[in-house]
Structure formats: C-alpha cells, structure tokens
Amino acid sequence: MPFTRNSMRRTVTTRLNVGILGATGAVGQRFVELLEGHPWFEVAALYASERSADKPYREAVNWQVPVPRPTYVDDFIIREMEPGGDVDLVFSALPREPARTVEAAFARAGIPVISNASTFRMDGDVPLVIPEVNPEHTALIKVQQKSRGWQGFIVTNPNCAVIGLVLPLKPLHDAFGLRQVQVVTMQARSGAGYPGPPPEVINDNVLPFIGGEEEKVEAEPRKLLGTITGDGISEAALTVSAQCNRVNVLDGHLESVSLGFEKRPTVEEVARTLREFRGLPQEAGLPSAPEWPILVLDEEDRPQPKLDRDAGKGMAVTVGRIRSDSVLDIKFMVLSHNTIRGAAGAAILNAELLKGDVSDLATARTHVQQLVDALGRLDVLVNNAGIWTYLETGTGNEAEWDRVMAVNLKSVFNYTDAAVPV
Structure with missing residues (x-):
C-alpha cells in the first residue's frame, strides 16, 4: 500500500529548546544563522570541542558565513559535548568520527539528534531523510529505539551533493522509473569545511578527487528512494555512477546529471514533472520549506552558482539545460546551496518534519x-x-x-x- 498523506497546515504554539553540536564549525555556524528567530526552535545550548569549551561563543568562533554573526549567541558559553543543557533536541554539525560517540551518547540519554554527519546515514535502523522525498522513513525511529535501547534517536540528512541530486530524481523516479544515474559534480570550496583547500591548491584549479564523496553519492540515493519493508529499507533498484570534483566556487554545488528510465520521457514531460513537484513540507507549510522545492530555468546558460544558489533562501534546487541524452535518455544540470539545503537547512527541515502541531x-x-x-x-x-x-x-x-x-x-x-x- 503506497504512503499517502492529507494536506495540513501547522501552527505550533511552543518553541523547543535546541542545542547545536559542533557550533563553531562551518555547518555549525549555518545552524546558528538559520535558527535565529525560528518560530519552532530556540537555541538554548552550544557545544564544541574542549578547545572552545567554557568560552563565550563570540570568542570561540571564527565566523565564516557571509552574513554578520547573529548577536543572540555572543554570550553563550560553549559547553563540552556531553548530554545536558536542558535541551529537547540537538542538531549535529560534527565530523564523522566525533559524531560516532557524541551523537550516540545524546540519543542514549533520551535527546533526539538531528544529524548532518555521515556516520550513521547508511545504518539499517537510522532514517536518512529528505522530507520531500521519503518522510515515511522516519518510521525507522521505532526500530532504532527498540534495537539500540535508546530513549532518544538519530535522524540524518544526506550528503550535500546527494540532496541536490535526489530532489529532482524523486518525481522523475515516481513518474518514469529510474534505471541508471550518471553524475559529475562540481562542488564548492565551502563543502570542504573551514579552512578548506588552501588558496595555492584551489586557485586556478579543479581538484578531481574528494575523499569518500563518490561512494556516498553512489550509495545514498538508493536508500533515499527505497521503501520500508519490515524493520528496514529495501533499496531502490538503480545504479549510480559518480565523479566528484572540488572547484573554486564559494558556495553552491553544480551537478551534470544523465538518467536512464524504464519509460523514456520527453524533455517537456521532464520539465513539467519537475515544475509541478511539491512534497509534504510544502503541503504542511513547514517554516523552512521553499514554496517550490525545484525551480526549472529555460535559459541555456543556467543554473549558475553565483546567480542561483540562494533560490528559495537557499532551500530550493535549480534545474536547467534539460535535454535528450544520446547515451542514456535525459540529461540536465542541477544546482543546490551546499551549506543550506545541503547541510544545516536540511537538518532543520527534518526537525520541522518531526515536530507536529496538534494542540488538543x-x-x-x-x-x-x-x-x-x-x-x-x-x-x-x-x-x-x-x-x-x-x-x-x-x-x-x-x-x-x-x-x-x-x-x-x-x-x-x-x-x-x-x-x-x-
């Protein structure tokens, strides 16, 4: 029986206290920016490494986001990364290895973890979620808590390049049946975190290797487009081939995508399917959801990172240059903001998905x-x-x-x- 839902608007009357794990890093800074004035969540605690612990945030952070640092966190004292701080949930911007122990400790202590880290993404009992794509996968929380004995849980968002890729794949897969995906990514400097590649390496250059990235881009879409069967996910039966490159762009991952289908669509059908797509976040009016998750441009030289990465306040992906493909069936370019939709914004939208509003x-x-x-x-x-x-x-x-x-x-x-x- 397919997953079905009714459209509903949400009115939340109580804000939850949230913490940010890894608050001084590049993605942690985006969380600080995006959560300022959020209608559902109020930042109550900031966590970072021992080097930053016990310092005011304004002294501990080297602010790199290209907007002024929000003043509401200036006097927050950085906490060590241990459960506590009177929070209802935490957002995790931790690197892979620290996340393994820290996120598990918070979940074990009964604190939900909404994670941007790759550590647990492919675990069979951990939801890997894009709210427009697979909201039903949050049902794995029940399996996870039972199997691990946790009172809390971990929900993850995908790799930054995968989110931009899978958002347009979802409606096309539903309509025409995907068989093959070939993708070449051109990924922004900010995706490497701070300080990222040094200028003498990245200037006037393209780096044709990002450690572990191609494996993530090839594996995660199959889980995201899979279906719940019993206590796990039956992955989608499609093959994905990825080549990932680091380019000298500040923000915005641009991807060249070629697709093979069970039922070959026309260019016009692809454009219409993408333009008409809306998911649960749009139907429910989630605060961080863009009105349209996929924007389709007709100009022959778009999308471009400098012009299009901030579409939908950085939460929409932009597709352009939709054409027939002589090797597979269809090809196009897709652009997404890697630190907003591809990281902090994705996790916040996941938390909004999990927080409902029924007040009586x-x-x-x-x-x-x-x-x-x-x-x-x-x-x-x-x-x-x-x-x-x-x-x-x-x-x-x-x-x-x-x-x-x-x-x-x-x-x-x-x-x-x-x-x-x-």
Whole structure:
C-alpha cells in the first residue's frame, strides 16, 4: 500500500529548546544563522570541542558565513559535548568520527539528534531523510529505539551533493522509473569545511578527487528512494555512477546529471514533472520549506552558482539545460546551496518534519483519523518534545489515547505524518 498523506497546515504554539553540536564549525555556524528567530526552535545550548569549551561563543568562533554573526549567541558559553543543557533536541554539525560517540551518547540519554554527519546515514535502523522525498522513513525511529535501547534517536540528512541530486530524481523516479544515474559534480570550496583547500591548491584549479564523496553519492540515493519493508529499507533498484570534483566556487554545488528510465520521457514531460513537484513540507507549510522545492530555468546558460544558489533562501534546487541524452535518455544540470539545503537547512527541515502541531485531543484524533481513512489500520509515531510513543489507531481505545496525551509535557501534542500500514 503506497504512503499517502492529507494536506495540513501547522501552527505550533511552543518553541523547543535546541542545542547545536559542533557550533563553531562551518555547518555549525549555518545552524546558528538559520535558527535565529525560528518560530519552532530556540537555541538554548552550544557545544564544541574542549578547545572552545567554557568560552563565550563570540570568542570561540571564527565566523565564516557571509552574513554578520547573529548577536543572540555572543554570550553563550560553549559547553563540552556531553548530554545536558536542558535541551529537547540537538542538531549535529560534527565530523564523522566525533559524531560516532557524541551523537550516540545524546540519543542514549533520551535527546533526539538531528544529524548532518555521515556516520550513521547508511545504518539499517537510522532514517536518512529528505522530507520531500521519503518522510515515511522516519518510521525507522521505532526500530532504532527498540534495537539500540535508546530513549532518544538519530535522524540524518544526506550528503550535500546527494540532496541536490535526489530532489529532482524523486518525481522523475515516481513518474518514469529510474534505471541508471550518471553524475559529475562540481562542488564548492565551502563543502570542504573551514579552512578548506588552501588558496595555492584551489586557485586556478579543479581538484578531481574528494575523499569518500563518490561512494556516498553512489550509495545514498538508493536508500533515499527505497521503501520500508519490515524493520528496514529495501533499496531502490538503480545504479549510480559518480565523479566528484572540488572547484573554486564559494558556495553552491553544480551537478551534470544523465538518467536512464524504464519509460523514456520527453524533455517537456521532464520539465513539467519537475515544475509541478511539491512534497509534504510544502503541503504542511513547514517554516523552512521553499514554496517550490525545484525551480526549472529555460535559459541555456543556467543554473549558475553565483546567480542561483540562494533560490528559495537557499532551500530550493535549480534545474536547467534539460535535454535528450544520446547515451542514456535525459540529461540536465542541477544546482543546490551546499551549506543550506545541503547541510544545516536540511537538518532543520527534518526537525520541522518531526515536530507536529496538534494542540488538543480533538484535533489529534481528527488528523490521525485522516491517516486511518487513507491507509486503513496503522501505527502513528507520536512525539512530544523528544518523548516518543506509538499509538495503535483504529481500535477506539480510550485508554491508549489517554496514555499518549499523558506525555504532553510542553502543551503541544506532536506527531509525524509518517505512517506505516500494518
């Protein structure tokens, strides 16, 4: 039975306290920028390495984001990366190896972790999520908590180049059936973190190797486009070949994509399918969601990083130069902002997906009943400020509703739209 959802708008009445792991790094700085004034989340704690711990943020950080540093965090004292800080969830901007122990410690302590790190992405019980692509994969949280004995959980977003690639692949795969993907990436300097490649290496140059990148770009799309089967993901049956390059551009990953399909579409069908695509974040009105996740340009020399990376406040991807391909079927260029949609913005959108808004029992029942009507008897994942329970619907069990509402500690009843037919 396919995943189905009803369109709904969200009105959240309580902001959750959030922390940022790795707050002084390049992606951590983007989290600080993007979370300023967020309607659902309030930054309450910043975490970094021992070198930065116990210092005010303004002294610990070497601010590199091309906007002024938000003053709201200036006097935050950096905490060591241990669970604590009175937070309801944390965003992780940690490198791969520190994430292995730190993220697990927070999840074990009952604190949800919304991670940009690659460490756990391909684990069978960890959701790897783009909200427009596979929101139903959040149902793996239940599997993860059971298998690992955690009260919290880890949800990840994909590699920065993968997000820009898979957003247009999703509607095309649904409509025409993808068989093959060939992609050549031209990835911005900022994707290497700070300080990145030194000027004498990157100036007047292209670096034709990014360690571990091609493996991620070839593996992650299959999980993202896969389906939930039992306690895991059945990966999509497509082959992906990637070549990844670092180029001397500040922000914005540009990718040259060629696709082979089960049912070959026309150029016009591809353009129309991409232009019309909207996902759950757009239907639900999530705060960070762009109105249109994919923009299609007709100009022959677009997209370009300097002109198009900030589309949708950096959260939309831009597709151009859609043409027939003489080797496969269709080819195009796609551009995404690697530190916004490809990193911090992606994680924030994942957190918004997981945080619902149902503020009373009657509204909760109405929304859940919509899912029941669409899918039949199902389990709905219910979340309140990091406390997760699992409600078996369709039983009319008043005691079960009372149990779920008893965890309403923040005066907001939260749930995900992810539903798994039973």
